[in-house]
Amino acid sequence: MKHDTRKASASEHSRRASPWRSPACVLPLIALMLTSGCLGHHYEVSxxxxxxxxxxxxxxRGRNIYAVQRFSTAEDPEPAPAWEPPAGEPPPGYVVTHRGHWVPSLYFDFYGSPYYEPPYRPSVVATGADVHGASAVPGGTSSSSSSGGSSSGNxxxxxxxxDLLVLVVVMGVGVGIGLAATEGARYEGSIAVHPHHPVHLWHRNGRQSIVALDELTAADLSTVSEVSLSGEEGAGMWLSGAAPLNRAGFSYQFGAGNDSLALPRGLIERGPGFRFALGYYPTKKFGLLADTRMQFASNDVRGYYNVRLGLEAQWYPLSLWRLHLGPFVGGGQSWSATTGVGLPTSEGTRPYVSFGALAELELTTRLGLTFRWTQDWLPNSNPDVRGFVSSWSLGLAVY
Structure with missing residues (x-):
């Protein structure tokens, strides 16, 4: 049976496309995820x-549906009307769950118990149109000198x-953790539901309706802008297999490791380094990102910083099960300064070219653990400054 629910305003429709794939919504989405971004039990189907x-x-129809988990910050649809379990024995190939729902036995054979189950409310009486299978849902060149001393002003x-770089790192890590815990952790892949599971439809004119999955027709979809299923309706929902890593779309990457600063007199200062990047993958294997790396340390007697800002291209042509391998190349401008005990006093800018190797371990469909080895080439630098320095980092990539 089919069931109309309610009207929705135009503003409510504006949020229904997957926001992480839309260029105009990247920064608002980051802020939204850091403040609320809880994953819900509604799953969007294209x-x-x-x-x-x-x-x-x-x-x-319920055995294999590709769906993407929605955030609970999005408006939930009207719940499907409550349903009382039918009397009698289930038909061949079905079993009765402990909550009285008829479910194809192969679901238990292949997937085990459902990931979600509807609330058990046997006393609830259906209101409005009855939908079988549904249950109520609660609502340039650097300038430098080789002098060993430094002024307190420098x-x-x-x-x-x-101090400013520390703040940038804290904010960058916070954004990364927030995205990893929301966008990176949300389920994307195959789900299984009862063949008569209620389907929530949003129509382009603002109307919402509910149609049982096995009663759905192509005509029902002709005016639809969005479709979703709830794991807490019908007989529940099985998450039957997450999709492989999918980089297509926007990506935020962050990590930490060991970085290198090339100094006059052939010296190299090694220390903790941080990397942050934001970019776009037009395909699952190739992406372009704006990239920044920060290396800094200071105390009462010495201090230095080294900040790089540039562009980077990443390519993952090789895959070994969950391990993905590939190269990257990039370049940009760096800013650095040093002074104090054991350091030459220097300050300036210089261009750099970077290249290296990537190894990414697939964690979820939209989250990877990444290791990078980087070689930096510093062209047009002072003759007494090394032309090549290396670094490494470990971090996360959210897609």
């Missing part, structure tokens, strides 16, 4: 996937810049 499903026999300036 229009193309639903058009495929309605071409299959009704009794087979050290004070470096310390002030380093």
């Amino acid at each position: 229009r193309g996937e639903m058009e495929r499903i309605v071409q299959t026999p009704p009794q087979e 050290l004070g300036n470096i310390n002030g810049i380093n």
